[in-house]
Amino acid sequence: MEDAYLVLNKLTKTYPNQPRSAVHEVEIDVARGEFISLLGPSGCGKTTTLRMIAGLITPTSGRISVDGTDITSRPVHKRDMGLVFQSYALFPHMSVGQNVEFGLEMRRIARGERRRRVAEALDMVHLSHLANRRVSQLSGGQAQRIALARALVIEPTVLLLDEPLSNLDAKLREELRVEIRRIQQEIGITTVFVTHDQDEALAMSDRLVVMSEGRVEQVGEPWAIYETPKNRFVADFIGRTNMFDGQVVGRDDGVLRVEIAGVGTLSVRAPEADLATATVMVRPHRVRIEPAQQMANELKGRVVQSSYLGDVESVVIDVNGTRVLAERAHSGRPLAAGATVGLGWGDADAYVIPQ
Amino acid sequence: MALLTPGLLALGVSFLVPLVWLARMSLNRTVGPAELQPAVSPQSYIDVLTDGFMWKVAWHTLWLGLLVTVLTIVVSYPIALFLARTRSRLRGLLMALAIAPLLTSSVVRTFGWLILLSDDGVVNSALRTLGITSEPLVLTNNVTGVVIALVEIMMPYAILAMIAGFGRVSKNLEEAAGSLGAGRLRCFVRITFPLSLPGVFTGALMVFVLTISAFITPRLMGGGRVFVIATEIYDQATTTLDWPRASALSVLLLLLFGVFLVLYQRLFRMVEGK
Numbered sequence: 001m002e003d004a005y006l007v008l009n010k011l012t013k014t015y016p017n018q019p020r021s022a023v024h025e026v027e028i029d030v031a032r033g034e035f036i037s038l039l040g041p042s043g044c045g046k047t048t049t050l051r052m053i054a055g056l057i058t059p060t061s062g063r064i065s066v067d068g069t070d071i072t073s074r075p076v077h078k079r080d081m082g083l084v085f086q087s088y089a090l091f092p093h094m095s096v097g098q099n100v101e102f103g104l105e106m107r108r109i110a111r112g113e114r115r116r117r118v119a120e121a122l123d124m125v126h127l128s129h130l131a132n133r134r135v136s137q138l139s140g141g142q143a144q145r146i147a148l149a150r151a152l153v154i155e156p157t158v159l160l161l162d163e164p165l166s167n168l169d170a171k172l173r174e175e176l177r178v179e180i181r182r183i184q185q186e187i188g189i190t191t192v193f194v195t196h197d198q199d200e201a202l203a204m205s206d207r208l209v210v211m212s213e214g215r216v217e218q219v220g221e222p223w224a225i226y227e228t229p230k231n232r233f234v235a236d237f238i239g240r241t242n243m244f245d246g247q248v249v250g251r252d253d254g255v256l257r258v259e260i261a262g263v264g265t266l267s268v269r270a271p272e273a274d275l276a277t278a279t280v281m282v283r284p285h286r287v288r289i290e291p292a293q294q295m296a297n298e299l300k301g302r303v304v305q306s307s308y309l310g311d312v313e314s315v316v317i318d319v320n321g322t323r324v325l326a327e328r329a330h331s332g333r334p335l336a337a338g339a340t341v342g343l344g345w346g347d348a349d350a351y352v353i354p355q
Numbered sequence: 356m357a358l359l360t361p362g363l364l365a366l367g368v369s370f371l372v373p374l375v376w377l378a379r380m381s382l383n384r385t386v387g388p389a390e391l392q393p394a395v396s397p398q399s400y401i402d403v404l405t406d407g408f409m410w411k412v413a414w415h416t417l418w419l420g421l422l423v424t425v426l427t428i429v430v431s432y433p434i435a436l437f438l439a440r441t442r443s444r445l446r447g448l449l450m451a452l453a454i455a456p457l458l459t460s461s462v463v464r465t466f467g468w469l470i471l472l473s474d475d476g477v478v479n480s481a482l483r484t485l486g487i488t489s490e491p492l493v494l495t496n497n498v499t500g501v502v503i504a505l506v507e508i509m510m511p512y513a514i515l516a517m518i519a520g521f522g523r524v525s526k527n528l529e530e531a532a533g534s535l536g537a538g539r540l541r542c543f544v545r546i547t548f549p550l551s552l553p554g555v556f557t558g559a560l561m562v563f564v565l566t567i568s569a570f571i572t573p574r575l576m577g578g579g580r581v582f583v584i585a586t587e588i589y590d591q592a593t594t595t596l597d598w599p600r601a602s603a604l605s606v607l608l609l610l611l612f613g614v615f616l617v618l619y620q621r622l623f624r625m626v627e628g629k
Contacts, residue, residue: 056530076533077542083534089527093549102545106536147531154535 004029005190006053006158011062013048013214022048024214025062030158032067033188035181037201040211041237047162049211050194054160055079066157077106082151082189086163088143090135096146097122097131103154121153122146124183141172148180152187159184159191165200177204198238202226210234226283228351235281235353242287242324243353244280255296255347262320267296268350279353286349287326289315289335295344299324303341308334317343381602389596399603409587409604413611416583420567423502427509427562428517428555434510435517435558436551439524457511465575468504469495496578504576505566512565513558520554552626560619564612584608 006029013023023045030036038046051057053064055076063072071079090099100121104114122128125145130138138146144164151159161180165173181204184191195201201208202222210217210225210233218230229235235243249265250257256270258278268280288295301319313334317324326343335341384394403409438450456464471477472494479491494500524547532542570585577586584604591601 054530054534056533075538076530077536077538079534080536081534083531085527085531087525087527089525089531091528091532091546091550092523102532102537103535106541150531150535160534 003031005032005034005067006030006192007063007065008049008053009063009065011049011052011064012060013045013052013057014060021045021060021214023052023059026211026214026216028209028216028219030190030192031206032190035184035191035193035204035206036209037193037195037205037207038209038211039195039198039201039238040217042196043213044211045214046194046196046211048214050160050162050192053158053192054081054083080154080157082154082156082159084144084147084151084159084161084164086166088140088147088167090138090143090147090150092135094135095131096127096133096135096138099135099146100131100150100153103150107154117153121149124152124186125149125179140168141176144168144176145179148183152183152189157190159189161191161193163195164193165195166197173200180204202238210237212237229281230354232279232353232355240284240325242282242284244282244322246278246280248275248278256352258352260322263299263322266350267347268352269348270352275352279355280350281353282345282350284314284325284327285312286345287324288344289326289328290342291344296347297350298342298344300340300342303335303337303339305337306335317341319343377602377605381599381606383599383602385597385599391598399597399599400607402600403603403607412582412584412587415581416567416585419498419501419505419573419581419583420563423505423509423566424559424563426502426506427513428559430506431510431513431517431558432551432555435514435521435554436524436547438514439518439521439554440526453514454511456508461508461569462571462575464508465504465572468500468507468576472500472503495576496580498577498581500576501573501581504572505569508569508572509562509565513562516558516561517551517554520557521551523550523553525550553623556619556623556626560615563615567611568608 008026008028011023011026012021014021026045026049028036028049038049040046048057052059055071055074059072063070065071090096091102094102097118100118101114104117109117118131119128122131125148127142127145127149130142130146135143135146144167147164164180165176168176177200193201193204205222207219207221208225209219212233218225218234225234226238229238232243235241244258244260244263244266246258246260246263246266248256249259254269254271256268256275256278257265258268258280259265260280266280268278270278291298299319301317301324304316304318304323306316307314312327312329315326315328315335317326324343381399382395382397384392384396384398386392434453438446438453441449443449473479474491474493474495476494478494479488482488482492494503528546528550529542532546537545567583568585569583570589573581573583574586574589585608588601588604588608591597591604
C-alpha cells in the first residue's frame with residue numbers, strides 16, 4: 001500500500017512446546033486514519049497480533065513499523081499507542097478524571113494543559129459531569145467511554161481496541177459502536193479493532209482482516225468479504241451461508257453449470273472460473289421462498305424449521321437431504337414445519353468460492 | 356442456620372466459656388501465693404496498670420510487634436506479589452514451598468534458629484570464615500534472635516494473607532498503565548503498590564496479632580531476657596501463681612487487640628477510599 005501508516009511485516013509469534021504458531025507471518029498494511037478490524041474465532045491469533053502491535057508481546061520474528069519508523073523492539077511505554085481493553089482496565093483507586101489524566105502525567109505535561117486536555121477528552125465522550133466520580137460508580141458503557149477517553153487523551157499514533165464491546169449488553173454495544181466510529185472519524189485516528197463479532201466488524205470497519213489459526217485468510221472491505229469470500233472458511237465465518245460442492249458440467253456466456261448431487265444443476269455467474277469442481281455459495285437472504293417470477297435456479301423442499309425473528313423469518317429447508325437456509329422479509333404468519341415450498345435464486349445471487 | 360450450630364457450639368465451649376471464666380478470674384483477689392479469695396475487685400487491674408515494669412513490658416511487646424510486622428511484610432511482599440501474578444506451571448509447587456514451614460511447629464523452628472544462630476552455629480562460623488567478623492555475633496538469648504526467628508515464622512502467614520488481598524492487582528491494569536507511558540518503576544509506584552495495599556494491611560494485621568501474642572519464640576530465643584506480655588502472663592500464671600493478675604493481663608492484651616482491630620479497619624477503609 002502506498003500510504004501505509006502501520007505496517008505489519010511477516011509478524012510471527014511462536015510459543016515453545018506448541019506445534020503451531022499463534023500468529024504466522026501476518027502481513028497487514030493500515031492506512032493513516034483507517035479503521036481496520038481483526039476478526040476471527042477465538043484462538044485465531046487476533047488478540048496476539050494486537051498485543052504485539054501494542055508492545056505487550058514480543059514477536060518471534062517479523063517487524064512492526066509506524067509511519068516508516070521500526071518500533072518492533074520499542075517497549076510498550078514508549079510506543080505511544082492508545083489501548084482499550086475488554087475489561088475496561090480503569091484504575092480503581094483513582095477518580096475518573098485522574099484516570100484520564102494518568103497518561104498526561106506520565107508525559108510530564110504541565111498541570112494547566114493537563115486539565116484542559118482531560119476536560120476535552122471527557123467532553124468528547126460526553127461524560128464531563130463524571131470527572132470526580134469513582135470508577136466503581138460507573139456503568140459498563142460509561143467505563144468503556146472513559147477508557148476510550150483515557151487512551152485518546154495522549155494523542156496516540158494508533159488506537160488499539162481489544163474486544164471493547166464484548167462485556168456490554170446488546171443495546172449498549174450498538175450505541176457505543178456508533179460512538180467509537182464517530183470519534184474515530186472525527187479525530188481521524190488509525191485504529192485496529194479486535195473482535196469475534198462479525199456484525200461489529202462489518203458495521204464499523206473500513207477494512208476487515210479475517211484470521212484463522214494464526215494466519216490471515218482475507219483482507220478487504222466489509223462488502224467484498226461478505227459478497228466474495230476467498231475461501232470456505234471466510235464464507236462460513238462471515239454471515240450465514242449455503243455451500244454446495246459439485247462437478248462443473250457446462251459453461252456458457254459467463255454462467256457456470258454445476259451439478260450438485262441430490263439437489264440438481266445450479267447456474268452461477270462466475271466470469272473467470274475454469275474449474276472441474278466448484279463450491280457454490282448462496283447467502284440465505286438471496287434465496288426467495290415461493291418466488292413470484294421464474295428464476296435461474298429453482299428447487300423444491302420441505303420446511304424443517306422456521307424461526308420468526310420479527311423483521312425476518314429464518315427458514316431451514318430440506319431439499320432431498322440437503323439443508324438449505326433461506327430468509328424472507330417477514331410477511332405475516334411464519335411457515336409451518338413440514339410444508340412443501342418452492343425456492344429460487346438468480347445466477348447472480350450465487351458465487352463460486354475460489355477455494 | 357442449622358449448619359451453623361456445631362460451629363457455634365464448639366466456639367462457645369472452647370472460646371466463649373473460658374473467656375468469661377478468665378474475665379471472672381481477673382476480678383478475684385489474691386491473698387497469698389496460689390491463694391485466691393472470690394471477690395469482685397479491680398485490684399489486679401490496678402496492680403497491673405500501676406506497675407512500671409508492666410508498662411515497660413507492654414511497650415516492649417508493641418515495639419517488637421511493629422518491628423517484626425514491618426520486617427516480615429518487607430521480605431514477604433515480593434514473594435507474595437510474584438506468587439499472585441505468576442502464570443508459571445510451577446506456581447502450585449512454589450505456593451506449597453512458601454507455606455510448607457507451617458507443617459512444622461514453631462517450637463521446632465525456634466530450636467532450629469537457636470542452633471543456626473548460636474555462637475558456633477552456621478551463621479557465625481560462616482561470618483568468621485569469610486572474615487567479616489572475628490568475634491561471634493550474639494544472635495541468641497536477645498531481641499535480635501527473637502526478631503529473626505519471629506520474622507521467619509510469620510512469613511508463611513504474611514504471604515498467604517497478602518496473596519488473598521491482592522485481588523485488585525491485575526495484569527490488565529499494569530498493561531494499561533504501560534500503554535499510557537508508565538515504565539516499570541512508575542507502574543509499580545502508581546498502580547501495583549496502591550492496589551496491593553489491602554493485602555499488605557491484611558498481612559500486617561495478621562503478623563502483628565500473632566507476634567504480640569507469641570509466647571514460645573520470645574521465651575526460647577530470648578533465653579528469659581526478652582519480656583513480652585505473653586511471657587509475663589505465663590510467668591504470673593505458673594511461677595508466681597497469681598491467677599487474677601495473669602487473667603487481668605490477658606484481658607488487657609485482648610483489649611489491645613480490639614483497639615488495633617478498630618484502628619486497622621479505619622485505616623483499611625481510608626485506603627480503599629470508601
